[in-house]
Amino acid sequence: MSERDAPGATPELTHFRDGAPRMVDVTDKAATHREATAEAWVRLPTDARRALEAGANPKGDPLGVARLAGLSGLKRTADLVLLCHPIPVTGAKVDVQLREQGVHVTATVRTTAPTGVEMEALTAVTVAALNVYDMLKAASKAIEITGVRLLHKSGGKSGEYHAPRP
Structure with missing residues (x-):
């Protein structure tokens, strides 16, 4: 047990020092194979x-556009998540499928990096x-985006993670 994990100890903030935000220094961390999979649901009204x-959407194919948008978006993560490191993505797959509960979106991203x-x-x-x-x-303004969560991650100091089944 480290000093910061001791009962009653104040946890050390990794992204703040002296009250100011900072990007964590990963210079000395080894680049290792890492992978993460996430999901989201889009609940569709009738x-x-x-x-x-029916393929009657005047804008075109929502699922095809969503696949490309997901791939494009993941490459902009460091621009959107302020203290996130820009990393080399070595592989990515975005899957968008219509299911009984709505549109199910999954993404798996791979890298060999220190984070x-x-x-x-x-x-x-x-x-x-x-x-x-x-x-x-x-077609409807009542569409809901729900269930955004990490399903699995591997690699790095914290090792393997699997989300509990809902």
Whole structure:
């Protein structure tokens, strides 16, 4: 147990020093293989679902646009998440599928870097879900984006993580 983990100890803030935000220095950390998978759900009211299933959406294919948007969005993570390091993404897949519960978005992102890709995976599913909303909002404004979460991560000091099943 480290001193900072001792009962009653004040936790050390990694992203703040002397009251000021900072980017954590990862210079001395080894670059290792890391992977993260995240998910999001887009709940569709009946009108939006009908438009999607009928291919009657005036803006085009929401699922195809969402896949591309998720890939594009994950590459901008360090611009959007202020204290996140820009890292080399070595592989990524964004999957967008219509299911009974709505549109299910998953993203898996890989890197070999000194820090992980959880934020990139979460950004990918969020941006993809926002694009599904944008593409279908003419059919319904009651579309909901829910369930954005990390499903799995591997690599790095904290090791393996698997989200509990809902």
